[in-house]
Amino acid sequence: MIIIFTLLILATILLFWGGFFDVVWLPTKKRDYNRIAKLIDLQPNEILYDLGSGTGALLFYLSKRYNIRCVGIEISPILYLYSKVKSLFYKKVNIKYGNFFNHDLSEADGVYVFLHPKAYGKLRKKFSTDLKKESKILVSCWPLNNIKPMRMSKKEGEYTYYLYKKAPLC
Ligand SMILES: C[S@@+](CC[C@H](N)C(=O)[O-])C[C@H]1O[C@@H](n2cnc3c(N)ncnc32)[C@H](O)[C@@H]1O
Numbered sequence: 001m002i003i004i005f006t007l008l009i010l011a012t013i014l015l016f017w018g019g020f021f022d023v024v025w026l027p028t029k030k031r032d033y034n035r036i037a038k039l040i041d042l043q044p045n046e047i048l049y050d051l052g053s054g055t056g057a058l059l060f061y062l063s064k065r066y067n068i069r070c071v072g073i074e075i076s077p078i079l080y081l082y083s084k085v086k087s088l089f090y091k092k093v094n095i096k097y098g099n100f101f102n103h104d105l106s107e108a109d110g111v112y113v114f115l116h117p118k119a120y121g122k123l124r125k126k127f128s129t130d131l132k133k134e135s136k137i138l139v140s141c142w143p144l145n146n147i148k149p150m151r152m153s154k155k156e157g158e159y160t161y162y163l164y165k166k167a168p169l170c
Pocket residue numbers: 016017018019021022023024025026027028050051052053054055056057058073074075076079098099100101114115
């Protein structure tokens with residue numbers, strides 16, 4: 001009994017491991033996937049990075065529906081393992097393990113961010129060194145400070161999404 005209880009506690013800690021970094025796991029709503037795709041507007045074979053990709057569900061959907069290439073970076077061992085195994089069945093999705101601050105983002109045409117705003121300062125520095133000038137950045141819920149988004153997707157009672165270009169961030 002004690003062993004099962006300990007394993008359950010351990011699994012829960014590992015599942016929500018991201019909470020010790022830049023935000024705890026909370027998936028993007030499925031009904032928002034197409035809204036996100038339209039706002040970021042990537043072309044077939046362009047590359048989207050999801051920083052903290054959770055179960056990877058958004059990436060699996062977008063890769064199939066819009067024929068884009070996707071890279072997810074996830075720090076929770078459980079979410080990573082789950083999405084890594086699933087990615088074996090998706091040619092265009094690559095899931096990487098670890099802290100996204102330690103990964104190179106230079107091939108990204110688009111980046112999806114659903115994180116706590118406390119991460120934004122460090123993220124913006126990373127974007128300015130890593131990203132291409134024309135890369136797009138789509139931010140969920142909390143806009144970046146002091147920068148006007150290029151476009152937004154707003155819906156009554158739903159999350160707002162903000163689209164930025166890398167260029168004005170640096
Ligand atoms: C709010 S969830 C979003 C999940 C997914 N992007 C989605 O939209 O469904 C944030 C995710 O980021 C992960 N995370 C937090 N900080 C991270 C870091 N520094 N590096 C990698 N992943 C991180 C968490 O474990 C969690 O799965």
